[in-house]
Amino acid sequence: MSNTIFAKIAAGEIPADIVYEDEEIVAFRDVNPQAPVHILIIPRLPIATLNDLTAEHAPLVGRMLHLAAELAKQEGIAEAGYRTVFNCNAAGGQTVYHLHLHLIGGRPLQWPPG
Ligand code: 5GP
Numbered sequence: 347m348s349n350t351i352f353a354k355i356a357a358g359e360i361p362a363d364i365v366y367e368d369e370e371i372v373a374f375r376d377v378n379p380q381a382p383v384h385i386l387i388i389p390r391l392p393i394a395t396l397n398d399l400t401a402e403h404a405p406l407v408g409r410m411l412h413l414a415a416e417l418a419k420q421e422g423i424a425e426a427g428y429r430t431v432f433n434c435n436a437a438g439g440q441t442v443y444h445l446h447l448h449l450i451g452g453r454p455l456q457w458p459p460g
Contacts, residue, residue, distance in 0.1 A: 348392030382452025423451035
């Protein structure tokens with residue numbers, strides 16, 4: 347079991363600005379947005395990091411990425427472009443140890459990232 351803040355959001359124990367949810371996935375706006383659109387897409391399954399994925403999780407992660415593209419269209423940023431990011435572990439910038447996909451857009455984004 348996971349007791350991260352994201353597990354609590356998925357369970358409805360902590361409020362969030364939820365933009366999509368189904369039996370496997372929840373998407374909600376980041377509390378500290380880095381761009382006009384900043385949505386976090388999480389599995390309900392408490393997978394800690396990208397390193398913990400198994401082959402069985404591949405369809406789930408595929409659905410998360412497909413949802414990112416659908417939400418980008420819904421948010422009106424698909425044509426201009428956007429970024430999707432999984433941060434993994436400390437050097438990757440991960441701070442919440444429940445797998446999450448960032449969907450970031452609505453302004454020009456710099457590359458390389460910091
Ligand atoms: P990470 O650094 O782990 O890749 O991303 C974690 C993200 O979660 C950060 O962008 C941070 O702003 C966001 N975050 C942390 N706590 C909360 C929360 O309680 N609610 C929401 N909506 N976002 C959060």
